[in-house]
Amino acid sequence: DIQMTQSPSTLSASVGDRVTITCRASQSISSWLAWYQQKPGKAPKLLIYKASSLESGVPSRFSGSGSGTEFTLTISSLQPDDFATYYCQQYNSYSPSLTFGGGTKVEIK
Amino acid sequence: QVQLQESGPGLVKPSETLSLTCAVSGYSISSGYYWGWIRQPPGKGLEWIGSIYHSGSTYYNPSLKSRVTISVDTSKNQFSLKLSSVTAADTAVYYCARVHSSGYSYHDAFDIWGQGTMVTVSS
Numbered sequence: 191d192i193q194m195t196q197s198p199s200t201l202s203a204s205v206g207d208r209v210t211i212t213c214r215a216s217q218s219i220s221s222w223l224a225w226y227q228q229k230p231g232k233a234p235k236l237l238i239y240k241a242s243s244l245e246s247g248v249p250s251r252f253s254g255s256g257s258g259t260e261f262t263l264t265i266s267s268l269q270p271d272d273f274a275t276y277y278c279q280q281y282n283s284y285s286p287s288l289t290f291g292g293g294t295k296v297e298i299k
Numbered sequence: 300q301v302q303l304q305e306s307g308p309g310l311v312k313p314s315e316t317l318s319l320t321c322a323v324s325g326y327s328i329s330s331g332y333y334w335g336w337i338r339q340p341p342g343k344g345l346e347w348i349g350s351i352y353h354s355g356s357t358y359y360n361p362s363l364k365s366r367v368t369i370s371v372d373t374s375k376n377q378f379s380l381k382l383s384s385v386t387a388a389d390t391a392v393y394y395c396a397r398v399h400s401s402g403y404s405y406h407d408a409f410d411i412w413g414q415g416t417m418v419t420v421s422s
Contacts, residue, residue: 191361224399224408233412234345239399245410277345281406287360288335288347288406 196291202299209265211294213278222282301325303413317382321395333398333405338391350405
């Protein structure tokens with residue numbers, strides 16, 4: 191199975207900060223990576239697919255980059271609505287499983 | 300718009316079988332897409348359980364494969380999850396979801412999710 195490792199596990203930031211979350215795959219997944227935002231008691235919301243494609247309706251302050259084994263999610267200017275937990279997910283066709291990272295909680299500093 | 304709604308018992312006894320259904324509205328399952336189940340133990344991360352196509356083709360997480368069955372009922376526009384021999388480790392919020400692309404692969408992101416249903420395994 192492909193393991194997905196996110197860092198940091200918790201991040202403290204202020205409104206207006208630029209925030210970067212990293213996701214590393216245990217083997218190459220090309221660009222088959224998605225990012226989700228999850229708020230307490232809610233289902234995850236798709237933000238980014240295929241590593242860098244912005245899902246319809248998602249604010250442009252969210253961006254994704256990377257390929258192979260290292261990926262980043264960047265929030266260019268953190269807004270109050272962005273305090274949440276973020277997950278990456280790989281969906282490489284060579285892996286029988288779809289796997290998620292452990293999550294990164296973005297907290298108010 | 301497309302909506303998914305999970306339903307089923309909120310409490311299951313150890314060693315019994317967990318059964319959940321996901322009702323789909325606003326889209327006919329027979330028209331395409333893979334549909335999946337994902338779970339999240341309290342305070343923990345997400346785990347993919349398995350996915351199904353309208354034809355009945357299924358793919359399961361190898362770590363759960365021996366206990367999981369996913370089926371589809373196109374006449375009722377719903378799909379279901381059965382997880383046998385449950386233990387306390389199966390306590391989680393269970394989500395159903397649809398993949399992002401209408402291509403013929405379960406290898407995809409999930410763009411439409413149900414609200415989730417909490418299932419507790421306890422005697």
